[in-house]
Amino acid sequence: MAKVVGFNGNAAVAYAMKQINPDVVAAYPITPQTDCVERFAEYVSEGLVDSEFITVESEHSAMSACIGAAAAGGRVMTATAANGLALMWEMLYIAASMRLPIVMMVANRALSGNINIHCDHSDTMGARDAGWIHLFSENAQEAYDNTIQAIKIAEDLGVRLPVMVTQDGFIISHAVERVEILEDEEVKNFIGAYQACYPLLDLNNPVTYGPIDLFDYYFEHKRSQIEAIDNCLPVIERVGKEFGELSGRNYELLEGYRLEDAEYAVVALGSTCGTAREAIDSLREKGKKVGLLKMRCFRPFPRESVIEALSPVKGVAVLDRSVSFGGFGGPLFTEVRSALYDAPSRPLIINFFYGLGGRDIYPEDIEKALERTEEVVKAGKIEQHIDYLGLRE
Amino acid sequence: MDKLKGWKELVPGGLIVEAGNAKEYKTGDWRTEKPELNLEKCIHCFFCWAYCPDGAVIVDAETGKMLAFNYDYCKGCGICASICPAKGAITMVAE
Numbered sequence: 001m002a003k004v005v006g007f008n009g010n011a012a013v014a015y016a017m018k019q020i021n022p023d024v025v026a027a028y029p030i031t032p033q034t035d036c037v038e039r040f041a042e043y044v045s046e047g048l049v050d051s052e053f054i055t056v057e058s059e060h061s062a063m064s065a066c067i068g069a070a071a072a073g074g075r076v077m078t079a080t081a082a083n084g085l086a087l088m089w090e091m092l093y094i095a096a097s098m099r100l101p102i103v104m105m106v107a108n109r110a111l112s113g114n115i116n117i118h119c120d121h122s123d124t125m126g127a128r129d130a131g132w133i134h135l136f137s138e139n140a141q142e143a144y145d146n147t148i149q150a151i152k153i154a155e156d157l158g159v160r161l162p163v164m165v166t167q168d169g170f171i172i173s174h175a176v177e178r179v180e181i182l183e184d185e186e187v188k189n190f191i192g193a194y195q196a197c198y199p200l201l202d203l204n205n206p207v208t209y210g211p212i213d214l215f216d217y218y219f220e221h222k223r224s225q226i227e228a229i230d231n232c233l234p235v236i237e238r239v240g241k242e243f244g245e246l247s248g249r250n251y252e253l254l255e256g257y258r259l260e261d262a263e264y265a266v267v268a269l270g271s272t273c274g275t276a277r278e279a280i281d282s283l284r285e286k287g288k289k290v291g292l293l294k295m296r297c298f299r300p301f302p303r304e305s306v307i308e309a310l311s312p313v314k315g316v317a318v319l320d321r322s323v324s325f326g327g328f329g330g331p332l333f334t335e336v337r338s339a340l341y342d343a344p345s346r347p348l349i350i351n352f353f354y355g356l357g358g359r360d361i362y363p364e365d366i367e368k369a370l371e372r373t374e375e376v377v378k379a380g381k382i383e384q385h386i387d388y389l390g391l392r393e
Numbered sequence: 394m395d396k397l398k399g400w401k402e403l404v405p406g407g408l409i410v411e412a413g414n415a416k417e418y419k420t421g422d423w424r425t426e427k428p429e430l431n432l433e434k435c436i437h438c439f440f441c442w443a444y445c446p447d448g449a450v451i452v453d454a455e456t457g458k459m460l461a462f463n464y465d466y467c468k469g470c471g472i473c474a475s476i477c478p479a480k481g482a483i484t485m486v487a488e
Contacts, residue, residue, distance in 0.1 A: 097407060098408070099405045160405060160406075197405070198404075198406075205410070206412040207410045207412075208409035208410075209406070209408055210407070211407070211409055213407055217398075217407070219400075220398070221403060221407040223400040224400045224401070224403050224405065227400075228405065
C-alpha cells in the first residue's frame with residue numbers, strides 16, 4: 001500500500017526534493033513558491049538531506065549559482081515563481097544552452113503589472129523559448145510525480161537539459177490534497193546515481209563552459225540545441241511509463257479525457273483540467289460528445305500527439321491562462337492551431353482567455369466554451385477567434 | 394584553423410573540452426594595420442616584447458636580439474610602434 005499524506009503542492013515538491021536529495025539547492029523566496037523552499041530549508045537544518053543550500057540575494061543569483069553548481073558536476077534543484085522567474089530570464093537561456101540538467105519548480109503566478117500574486121501562466125509562458133522542458137501539473141500529486149520524473153528526464157544522457165515543473169500558484173501550491181508518496185529508497189533507485197558530464201571539478205580533464213561563440217559557431221550550437229530538445233519526447237514518454245510501473249500512475253505527453261468519440265474538445269493546462277473534467281462529465285450527461293485534451297508537456301511541444309488527438313474532432317476550444325500581447329491568440333492556441341495546419345482533417349479552433357491574475361474558472365465557464373465551439377462548428381465559420389471566460393464587459 | 398565543423402560534430406552545450414587551445418585561435422586576422430620591423434634601426438631594447446599584449450614579438454633570448462613579429466597573433470594594436478624608442482625601427486602600415 002502506498003503511503004498517503006495530506007500535502008499542498010509546495011509541500012509535495014519539497015518532499016520530492018528531500019527524497020531526491022540534490023547536491024545543491026540555490027533559491028530565493030517568492031510567493032507562492034516560498035513555502036516550498038522554506039520546507040526544504042527545514043529538511044536541510046534538520047539534517048535530513050545532504051544538500052548544500054545556498055541562500056542568495058536574488059533569483060538571478062539563484063539561477064547563476066545553480067548553473068555554477070551544475071557545471072561543477074552536481075545534481076541541482078531550485079524553485080521560483082513569476083517576477084522571480086523573470087529575473088532569472090538571462091540565466092535560463094544560459095542553463096539550457098550549456099545543457100545543464102537543473103530541475104526547477106515554478107508555482108505559476110501572474111507577471112506584473114499591476115502587482116498580483118495569484119495564478120496565471122504568464123511567467124512560464126514568457127520563458128517558453130528559453131530551451132527548458134516544461135511539464136505542467138494538474139494537482140499536488142502530479143507536482144510530486146513530475147518533480148521526480150523531471151530529474152530522470154533532465155539527466156538522461158540523450159537529453160541533458162533543464163526542466164521546469166509547474167504547478168498553479170495557490171490553486172495547487174497552497175491547497176492541501178491527498179498525495180501518495182513513494183518510499184525514499186524507491187525514489188533513489190528510480191532516479192539512480194547522478195552521472196555528471198564534463199564536470200568542472202574534474203581537474204584532470206579541464207573544460208571551458210560558456211566561451212565566446214560568434215558567427216563561426218553560434219548558429220551550429222543553436223542547431224544542436226534544437227535537436228536536443230526535439231529528441232526529448234521519447235525520453236519523457238519512457239520515463240512516464242517507468243514511473244507508472246513504479247507508482248501505478250502512468251504519465252504521457254498529454255492526456256485525453258473522454259476524448260475517444262468526442263466531437264468537441266477543450267485543451268487546457270494545469271489545474272483547469274480538473275475543472276474541465278467536471279464540465280465534460282456534466283455535458284456528457286446531457287448527451288454532448290465532448291472531451292478534454294490535457295497538455296502535460298508543453299516544451300517540447302508534442303506536435304504529432306496533438307494532431308493525433310485533435311484531428312478527429314470537429315471543434316476545439318483552447319484555454320489560455322496567459323496573453324501574448326499583440327499576437328494572434330494565446331501561447332497554447334498559437335501552438336495547437338499551428339500543429340493542426342498539417343493535420344489530415346482540421347477542426348475549427350477558438351481561443352478563450354481566462355483566469356488572469358487568479359480569477360477563478362468554473363465548470364460552467366468551460367461548458368460555455370464548449371457550447372460556443374459547437375455553435376461555431378454548426379455555423380460553419382468563425383466570426384471571432386478570440387473570446388474571454390469570466391470577464392466583465 | 395582547421396575546417397569548421399558541422400553542428401553534428403560539436404560537443405553538447407558549446408563546451409571546449411581540450412585545455413590550452415587558445416593558440417589555435419589565430420587572432421592575426423583581426424588586424425587592419427601591421428607593424429613592420431626595420432632591423433637596421435632596432436636597438437634590441439625589448440620594449441616591444443615587454444609591452445606586446447599578445448606575446449607576438451619573437452626574440453632570441455640567447456643572443457638578446459629582436460627577430461620578428463608573429464603575424465598569426467599580432468592584432469595590429471600599434472603599442473610596439475608607439476613605445477619604440479628607436480625612431481623608425483617599427484612602422485605601422487596598412488594591411
